[in-house]
Amino acid sequence: MLTKKLLETRRRKPDIWPVYRPPEEYREVARAVLDAYRPGVTHGELDEALRDVETHETYTLVRGLRKLLDHRLAFEREPAADPVSLREAAFERGFVTDARERRAVMEAVGDEFSISAADVADSLWADREREQRLHDAPEVGPTDLLRQYNLALTQTFLCDAASLTVESSTDLDRLAAAASEVGVMAEYTDDSNALRVVGPAAVSRKYRTYRKRVAEWVGRVVAASEWSLDARVEVEVRSETRLYEFAVDSGANELFPFFPWSCTPDDDRRARFGDRIGSRIPRWRLRATPTVLRGFDGERAVVDFAFERPHSGRECYLAVFDCWTPDHLDSRLTSLRAAAGDRPILAAVNERRCCVSGVDREALGDGLASRLVAERATDADAVVWYANALPIEGVTAELDVLEREWVETDRDYLLPLDLDAEPVTFDVDAFAYDRQVEPEAVRHHALDTGYGVLSNGTYLPEPVAADLRTEIDALDRRTLGAVRPLLRSYGLGTDALTALGYAVDEPTNRATCRVRRQEVD
Structure with a gap:
């Protein structure tokens, strides 16, 4: 986004619009700005270089392009020694009146910090913003930079919007989801053919982050295939707030970037x-x-x-x-x-x-x-x-x-169902999925009303459980090792033995311990 000072608009009541810069007309200006951003250049050197690029017509454009680039690029400086300490050591040596005296002071300070006089001179003010150096050249062309500028101009301009309305025949749902994702107050209109958005001017001025959220979302809008945006914008005219109309659509896509730069930090x-x-x-x-x-x-x-x-x-x-x-x-x-x-x-x-x-x-x-x-x-x-x-x-x-609540509702729904009437063993989760009920409700229903066996997520209706008891009783040696394969064939674990009416003797060898019928009181 830009600052209000860099915002250029024109108005003719009831309309207002930003002054866009068509890429085909201002490509050379953008190229001149990019040429100034060579690796190693300082902020101070950029000030001088870009001052020569500015004209009466383009000074807001040049400064706007610079603001966008400075926000995305890394400026840094690695001084040979701490600049504050170097300045203190230099000032302690008194005033200098000519280049010879200054060189002598630099050499003396360099000897104190074990660095050269040139390094002292280079590092003396390295902590100041003007002396920060550009790390890498910008990876953007003049056309895309101008399109990013036009988007930033629109985003800044819409910070004064009381409301926005967006229509799209291709991406309306995606834009609605994007509004929710970035935290913009948006909702469908009554006929669901457009999105109505609360503008930054309609909320308290202290919530500045909402402006950036709306700006981020506007970037998603202009990247859509087909779209139109209408806004009611507040303008101060002679100490009076007036509403003007603004409209733009995908017919102006050549003005805007295909991949907008983000203007908000990632919110995880x-x-x-x-x-x-x-x-x-x-x-x-x-x-x-x-x-x-x-x-x-x-x-x-x-x-x-x-x-x-x-x-x-x-x-x-x-x-x-x-x-x-x-x-x-x-x-x-x-x-x-x-x-x-x-x-x-x-x-x-x-x-x-x-x-x-x-x-x-x-x-x-x-x-x-x-x-x-x-x-x-x-x-x-x-x-x-x-x-x-x-x-x-x-x-x-x-x-x-x-x-x-849903488990209780499903328990009431299952009351008429006789689980023991089922002809085969069934998996509780699969049974619940087929009937679209909660598995926990099926388990409660089995324990409350069934006579069969519930074990390991599996239910044996009573007739099937009776067949299993017959098979267990028919074993020549009724040990746990012999019973376990039978239980496994029914999808049960050894915990089902108690429900089936069996007890397991205390084992000395787990596999050979005896399984016997429980005594009935």
């Missing part, structure tokens, strides 16, 4: 949340990327995380509100409820990021945020608060509650 909170919560919920399947939900009537909404039960197919969704306003919270959750139907929705709300203009942090600390959420989050099944990292403990606790 989502990845860390996915990695850490995955180990806490082994009985759930996690989708850690934003997902677009579609309702029966065409409603669409984006969830940040989806949690699925592998056997029953039930799903629960997590919507993250890292930056939020009460109206956006209400509207997005309403859309989510329409798209998700009766599937549960959890809302993770950052208690420090209520972006309502005019609400100070102390008011939020006094509970205003919780009251705002309570009023607007009625479509969420649960609200989980967090301050910095996404709330692993809170989400895990809500998922555990849902799991217990």
Whole structure:
């Protein structure tokens, strides 16, 4: 992004637009800027070189190109000795009045630090920004650099947008998912043909990070195949804020880069949340990327995380509100409820990021945020608060509650089912998957109502268990070593012997210990 001082716009009410620089017209200017960025050049030398490139027409362009390059390139300096210590040693030797005296001081300081006089002179101010040297030349051509500049111009310009509307016939869902990923407050319009975005000017000025999030997302928009962007932009005119209209679309793709540079640091909170919560919920399947939900009537909404039960197919969704306003919270959750139907929705709300203009942090600390959420989050099944990292403990606790509720629901559903009427041994997990119920509900049902044997994830209906008992009783030598293959053929472990009505004598040799019928009181 650029600074406001480098932003050039034109306006003719009701329209306003940035002054773009077509690459075919300004390629030579961009090439001259890139030529100045040779390896080893200092910031101070760049100041002088680029001053010669600037003209009355291009000085904002040249400075904007420099800002983009300086942000991406590495400037460093490895002095022969600590510059502060060198300066102290030099100043202790008093003033110098000519080159000879200065050379003598440099040599004396060099002897003290065991370096040459030239190294002293080179390192004396090496900790100052003007003296930092460019490590590598920029790997970008003049055309792409100008396209990156036009994008940065647009991103900076839209920092004053109160709202944005984006349409795309090819990438709308992908852009909706990208908005959720970078933390932009976006939602589908009522007809689901466009995305409506809360602009940076509509939130409190203290949340500057939201500007960068919107800017990052705008880079994703211009990289789409087909798109149009409309914005309502606030402009100060004679101490009065007025709204102007801005519009641009994919017909201007030649102005913008194919691969936009990122303007926000990588935020790995989502990845860390996915990695850490995955180990806490082994009985759930996690989708850690934003997902677009579609309702029966065409409603669409984006969830940040989806949690699925592998056997029953039930799903629960997590919507993250890292930056939020009460109206956006209400509207997005309403859309989510329409798209998700009766599937549960959890809302993770950052208690420090209520972006309502005019609400100070102390008011939020006094509970205003919780009251705002309570009023607007009625479509969420649960609200989980967090301050910095996404709330692993809170989400895990809500998922555990849902799991217990679904197990109880499935136990009631299975009540009429007689497991002992099944003709063969069956795997509990496979049985649950076929009937789309929770395996734990099947296990409870087997223990509560069945007369068969549950062992090692396998259930033996009573008629099959009776056949197994007959085979065991028919063995010539009823030792554990002889019984174990029979149990294995039915998918059982030795723990099933007790349920089958057998006891194992205390072994001296485990394989030869005797298996006998339990005495019935």
